[in-house]
Structure formats: C-alpha cells, structure tokens
Amino acid sequence: xxxxxxxxxxxxxxxxxxxxxxxxxxxxxxxxxxxxxxxxxxxxxxxxxxxxxxxxxxxxxxxxxxxxxxxxxxxxxxxxxxxxxxxxxxxxxxxxxxxxxxxxxxxxxxxxxxxxxxxxxxxxxxxxxxxxxxxxxxxxxxxxxxxxxxxxxxxxxxxxxxxxxxxxxxxxxxxxxxxxxxxxxxxxxxxxxxxxxxxxxxxxxxxxxxxxxxxxxxxxxxxxxxxxxxxxxxxxxxxxxxxxxxxxxxxxxxxxxxxxxxxxxxxxxxxxxxxxxxxxxxxxxxxxxxxxxxxxxxxxxxxxxxxxxxxxxxxxxxxxxxxxxxxxxxxxxxxxxxxxxxxxxxxxxxxxxxxxxxxxxxxxxxxxxxxxxxxxxxxxxxxxxxxxxxxxxxxxxxxxxxxxxxxxxxxxxxxxxxxxxxxxxxxxxxxxxxxxxxxxxxxxxxxxxxxxxxxxxxxxxxxxxxxxxxxxxxxxxxxxxxxxxxxxxxxxxxxxxxxxxxxx
Amino acid sequence: xxxxxxxxxxxxxxxxxxxxxxxxxxxxxxxxxxxxxxxxxxxxxxxxxxxxxxxxxxxxxxxxxxxxxxxxxxxxxxxxxxxxxxxxxxxxx
Amino acid sequence: xxxxxxxxxxxxxxxxxxxxxxxxxxxxxxxxxxxxxxxxxxxxxxxxxxxxxxxxxxxxxxxxxxxxxxxxxxxxxxxxxxxxxxxxxxx
Numbered sequence: 001x002x003x004x005x006x007x008x009x010x011x012x013x014x015x016x017x018x019x020x021x022x023x024x025x026x027x028x029x030x031x032x033x034x035x036x037x038x039x040x041x042x043x044x045x046x047x048x049x050x051x052x053x054x055x056x057x058x059x060x061x062x063x064x065x066x067x068x069x070x071x072x073x074x075x076x077x078x079x080x081x082x083x084x085x086x087x088x089x090x091x092x093x094x095x096x097x098x099x100x101x102x103x104x105x106x107x108x109x110x111x112x113x114x115x116x117x118x119x120x121x122x123x124x125x126x127x128x129x130x131x132x133x134x135x136x137x138x139x140x141x142x143x144x145x146x147x148x149x150x151x152x153x154x155x156x157x158x159x160x161x162x163x164x165x166x167x168x169x170x171x172x173x174x175x176x177x178x179x180x181x182x183x184x185x186x187x188x189x190x191x192x193x194x195x196x197x198x199x200x201x202x203x204x205x206x207x208x209x210x211x212x213x214x215x216x217x218x219x220x221x222x223x224x225x226x227x228x229x230x231x232x233x234x235x236x237x238x239x240x241x242x243x244x245x246x247x248x249x250x251x252x253x254x255x256x257x258x259x260x261x262x263x264x265x266x267x268x269x270x271x272x273x274x275x276x277x278x279x280x281x282x283x284x285x286x287x288x289x290x291x292x293x294x295x296x297x298x299x300x301x302x303x304x305x306x307x308x309x310x311x312x313x314x315x316x317x318x319x320x321x322x323x324x325x326x327x328x329x330x331x332x333x334x335x336x337x338x339x340x341x342x343x344x345x346x347x348x349x350x351x352x353x354x355x356x357x358x359x360x361x362x363x364x365x366x367x368x369x370x371x372x373x374x375x376x377x378x379x380x381x382x383x384x385x386x387x388x389x390x391x392x393x394x395x396x397x398x399x400x401x402x403x404x405x406x407x408x409x410x411x412x413x414x415x416x417x418x419x420x421x422x423x424x425x426x427x428x429x430x431x432x433x434x435x436x437x438x439x440x441x442x443x444x445x446x447x448x449x450x451x452x453x454x455x456x457x458x459x460x461x462x463x464x465x466x467x468x469x470x471x472x473x474x475x476x477x478x479x480x481x482x483x484x485x486x487x488x489x490x491x492x493x494x495x496x497x498x499x500x501x502x503x504x
Numbered sequence: 505x506x507x508x509x510x511x512x513x514x515x516x517x518x519x520x521x522x523x524x525x526x527x528x529x530x531x532x533x534x535x536x537x538x539x540x541x542x543x544x545x546x547x548x549x550x551x552x553x554x555x556x557x558x559x560x561x562x563x564x565x566x567x568x569x570x571x572x573x574x575x576x577x578x579x580x581x582x583x584x585x586x587x588x589x590x591x592x593x594x595x596x597x
Numbered sequence: 598x599x600x601x602x603x604x605x606x607x608x609x610x611x612x613x614x615x616x617x618x619x620x621x622x623x624x625x626x627x628x629x630x631x632x633x634x635x636x637x638x639x640x641x642x643x644x645x646x647x648x649x650x651x652x653x654x655x656x657x658x659x660x661x662x663x664x665x666x667x668x669x670x671x672x673x674x675x676x677x678x679x680x681x682x683x684x685x686x687x688x
Contacts, residue, residue, distance in 0.1 A: 149562055185672065205536045208550050314551070
C-alpha cells in the first residue's frame with residue numbers, strides 16, 4: 001500500500017511538477033501578461049470607466065474593420081486586466097486589439113502569449129494536439145489523486161501528528177519537508193486534483209453524454225448546457241443592423257448590479273446575430289457565471305442563464321474553485337502559496353525517494369535516470385520559465401512571430417537543461433550549476449524590466465498598480481530562497497565530510 | 505496475496521495494475537452511463553455520473569493494492585461490470 | 598484588510614490549540630496546564646473568522662476564504678513552532 005503511494009507518485013511526479021509550476025503561475029497570469037507587455041498603460045488602481053462607452057467604441061471600430069467576422073469577443077477591464085480587449089474571428093483570419101479604457105485609445109503592445117502560455121500548458125501542454133495533451137495530464141492527475149488518497153490511508157499516524165502540530169524528526173529531512181508540504185495543505189491538494197479532473201470531465205468520461213445524446217448536434221447542445229457556454233446559433237444570411245451594444249451592457253449591469261465581464265457577438269450584421277453578455281467573475285464562486293442572451297438586431301432579451309439547481313451549482317463551484325477566477329488579490333496569494341506548497345510536495349517527494357535509495361542496491365541505470373530527470377525538471381523547468389520571460393525582453397519588439405519564438409526559448413532552455421543534467425558527470429555539480437543559473441536569471445529579470453524603454457516602475461507605482469512590480473519582487477524572493485537553500489545544503493555536505501578530508 | 509508459488513510475483517503485480525487502471529476505468533465509465541437511469545433530470549444524472557466516476561475509479565485503484573486476494577479483486581470488478589452493464593442497457597429509457 | 602484579520606485570527610486560534618498539547622508546552626519551555634480550556638479557546642477563535650468571512654462576503658465565498666486561510670495559518674503555526682523550538686535549543 002505504501003508502495004502504491006510511492007510508485008504512483010514517482011511515475012507521475014516530473015509531469016506533475018511541470019503542471020503545478022505552470023498552474024501556480026497561472027493564478028497571476030494577467031500580471032505576467034502585463035509584465036510581458038510593458039507598452040500597456042498603467043491604468044490607475046482606482047481608475048473608473050464606463051463599460052457602455054467601451055462597448056460603444058468597440059462597436060464602431062469593429063463594424064468598420066471586422067464587419068465580415070464570424071464573431072466578436074469583447075472583454076471589459078477588471079481588477080486584474082486593466083485594459084479592454086477585443087478579438088474577432090473571420091475568414092480573413094483573426095485579430096486581437098487592446099484599448100486603454102481611460103483614454104479610449106488603441107494600444108499596440110508587443111506580440112506575446114504572456115501568462116496565457118503557462119495557463120494552457122498546465123492542462124494541455126504544447127506542440128501536441130490539445131486532446132492528447134489533456135489526456136496525458138488527465139492520467140497524471142488521476143495518478144496524483146490515487147497517490148494522495150493512498151498517502152492518507154497509509155500514513156494515518158502522520159496525519160494525526162500534524163493535526164497536533166508535531167513535526168516528525170525536527171524538520172531536517174526531505175521526509176519532514178514532504179510531510180509538511182503535503183499534510184498541511186491536504187484539503188487544497190485534494191480539492192485541486194479532483195476539481196482539475198472535473199473541469200475536463202466531458203473529455204475523460206464522455207460515455208454518459210454519448211449514450212444520452214447519440215446525435216452529434218444534440219450532444220453539442222448538451223455539452224454547451226453542461227458547461228453553461230451558449231452556442232452561437234446559425235446565421236440566417238440576411239443582413240440586419242446591430243443594436244447598440246452599449247444599451248445591452250447597460251441593461252445587463254443595471255439588472256445584475258454587477259459589472260459585465262465580457263460579451264460575444266455571433267454573426268454580427270446578420271439577422272440571426274446574438275449577443276451573449278457574461279457577468280463579472282469577481283467574488284462569484286461558481287465558474288458558470290450568469291449570462292444574458294440578446295437578439296442582436298432588436299436588443300430583445302432571449303434568455304437569462306443562471307445556475308439554479310444544486311447540480312449546476314455544484315459543478316460550477318467545483319470548476320470555479322479550481323480556476324479561482326472569483327478570487328480577489330488576497331485570496332489569489334493564498335492560492336499561489338498553496339500551489340507553491342504543491343510544487344514543494346512533488347519536489348520533496350522526488351528528492352526523498354532519491355535520497356532514500358541512493359546508496360542501496362538496485363538498478364543503477366534507473367537511479368541515474370531518476371536523479372538526472374530530477375535535475376532537469378526541478379531546476380530545469382524553472383529555468384525554462386525564466387528563459388521564456390527573459391526572451392520577452394531580449395527579442396526585438398518588431399520581430400514577426402515573436403510569440404512563437406518566446407515559446408521556442410522555453411522549450412530550448414528546458415532541452416538544454418536536460419542535456420546538461422544528462423551529460424554532466426557529477427549530479428551534485430549539475431544541481432549547483434542549474435540552481436546558480438536559476439538564481440542569475442531570477443536576478444536578471446527585474447533588471448531587464450527596469451531597462452525596458454517603454455516601461456516605468458515609478459509610473460506603475462504612482463498609479464497604484466503593483467502587478468508588474470510584484471513579478472519583479474517575486475523574482476528577488478525566489479532568488480533569496482534558492483540561495484538560502486543552497487547554502488544550507490552546502491553546510492550539510494561539509495558537516496558530513498570527515499575533518500581529515502577537508503584539510504587536504 | 506494468494507500463496508500460489510507457481511505464479512511469479514510480477515504477474516500478480518501486473519494483474520493489480522490492470523485492475524487499477526483498466527478495470528477501474530471500465531467500472532467508472534459504466535457507472536457514468538448507468539447513472540442515467542436515475543429518476544432525475546438528465547443533466548443532473550450526467551453530472552452525478554461523471555463526477556462520481558472519478559471517485560469510483562480512485563476507489564477501485566486504491567482497493568486494487570489493498571486487498572489481499574486477487575480473485576476477490578477481479579471477481580468484484582467483474583460483478584460490478586456485469587451489474588452496471590445490466591443497468592446501462594435495461595435501466596435507461 | 599479583512600483577509601489579514603481573518604488570517605491573524607486563524608493563526609491565533611491554531612497557536613492556542615497547539616499550546617493545548619502538553620508536549621508542545623514542554624518543548625516551548627512552558628509549564629504543563631489544563632489541555633481542554635486552551636483547545637476550546639483556540640477552536641472558538643477559529644470559528645470567529647468564519648463568521649467574519651461570511652458577513653463580509655457571501656456564504657459560499659466566506660467559507661472558501663476561511664478554509665484557505667485555515668490552510669495557510671496552519672502552515673504558519675507549524676513552521677513557527679518548529680523554528681521557535683530550534684531557536685530555543687540554540688540559545
């Protein structure tokens with residue numbers, strides 16, 4: 001039984017670390033995106049804007065530049081994203097535009113995937129077709145679920161000890177660290193694993209849907225109802241003028257007494273066009289936010305979607321708990337800390353397994369693989385993340401396809417870390433070198449940020465916008481933590497070496 | 505584990521792993537279909553089926569390594585599969 | 598602000614609960630005392646932030662925030678106890 005926990009955990013650990021790392025970063029993906037686009041204005045924290053004026057601006061702009069588009073998606077500014085964006089999809093392609101809500105001017109920031117890259121990576125990886133990535137991560141998640149459950153069952157005594165705040169051996173071994181990270185945050189880890197599976201449950205367990213709705217169209221309708229995401233509806237082919245979007249936004253906001261998060265116009269300019277308006281996610285626990293669907297030509301309300309039934313609410317809350325879009329800044333830091341503890345849980349688990357079996361008899365090749373993979377993942381993945389962020393500043397702004405290039409930097413950096421971990425003769429040297437590189441990168445990022453010509457730290461702080469500064473500060477904090485841990489590890493190694501050897 | 509000296513250790517392990525992965529998924533998937541026969545709104549049944557299936561899969565996977573008898577394990581999986589198949593085929597209207 | 602208050606109260610509550618264990622009291626250099634009053638006082642103090650959270654935000658959101666704060670403050674108290682004990686041993 002304990003073996004189940006160990007093996008299930010070990011086999012999925014490297015992938016899970018990558019998932020936890022990018023997933024934890026995703027809680028601040030808007031801040032990271034803001035950091036990666038220094039051209040975006042520092043909208044003041046207490047700035048006010050009228051969503052109706054924004055809707056009006058977008059309607060005029062899109063009607064002129066994207067009249068043949070299949071749909072328009074407009075996102076309104078909120079606490080985390082201080083600009084308004086509009087995306088349109090059509091036969092001629094798609095485009096994303098950014099609007100400063102206080103001055104009503106369009107901004108052209110540098111092309112980048114931003115924090116969204118981490119978000120998408122943590123549930124569908126990259127380079128793979130989305131379905132394969134989601135399945136691979138789904139299997140790893142299931143293994144983690146089993147590992148956590150078996151961990152709880154096997155180590156009931158540890159749980160009792162932790163409830164009494166008793167550390168096991170004095171917080172000096174990897175086992176203690178692993179126990180501390182896992183048991184203290186156990187409710188969160190269980191929740192995040194299970195809700196992660198729930199978020200993609202129509203992919204992992206589609207059998208009920210297939211049985212209940214054998215017809216593909218009916219199934220699509222059922223899935224849209226299941227996830228409270230309305231379908232576009234067909235285009236009639238007959239042209240019709242679009243009702244004033246600002247009125248629809250005003251109607252929705254006065255009805256809800258809460259701001260609008262986003263709206264989607266499907267088939268703009270068509271008689272069958274519909275406008276779906278979503279309520280703000282802030283402080284709404286359920287991810288299935290209320291929506292109002294209007295007929296685009298007349299402005300009449302067609303439907304109001306709100307989770308009422310207990311299963312709709314349960315589903316929505318589960319997805320909402322995982323995504324954490326409801327969270328205000330304080331709660332977001334809590335999510336981040338608990339996610340970081342999850343990274344620590346996986347990392348300490350790997351290091352614990354390795355240190356326990358290092359000097360025992362067993363497959364040497366297997367041990368070598370585990371050790372080198374540890375280095376490539378636990379040190380290599382952070383290096384890849386930092387390379388991604390650094391490339392954002394180092395690549396020329398006007399480079400075409402720079403968003404893809406930044407992603408290439410991520411994977412190339414990780415591959416180099418893997419190569420280094422494999423080719424370096426001594427594992428401890430490889431650790432030292434990669435961790436040192438991580439510290440260097442962590443220190444470089446704030447400097448690169450300060451040197452960016454289009455960005456002003458003081459401008460951000462004067463506006464009360466701490467998002468970009470927080471990214472820099474976290475880099476410094478990360479560097480401090482790694483240096484502190486490296487010093488501790490060096491002291492421990494020194495204390496183990498007999499005095500005669502030290503003298504020579 | 506059965507005191508059967510003729511079956512090597514790794515076959516026992518393989519059977520447990522298969523029970524946990526394949527057996528568990530099949531039982532969970534059948535559960536998600538069988539849940540449709542609950543006398544509830546179809547969306548509610550779908551959700552109960554899907555959300556519950558992961559718990560069932562985790563339960564089967566964990567039990568696969570706790571239970572001492574492989575015969576009991578596979579017998580239970582077989583029984584669950586058959587009964588859920590019955591419900592899935594004849595219980596849903 | 599309210600979140601910090603809730604975090605602080607949860608930390609206080611857990612500290613009292615931890616101090617209800619005589620093993621801990623000995624480690625931290627305190628005299629053994631009646632366990633129950635400390636435990637119940639700590640638990641009561643844990644309940645108060647739940648009420649605060651539910652009042653400031655909605656019921657569901659309040660419960661969620663409270664649970665998140667509980668996890669964080671449990672970790673803080675645990676690490677704090679370990680560090681306090683180590684400092685005491687060094688001095």
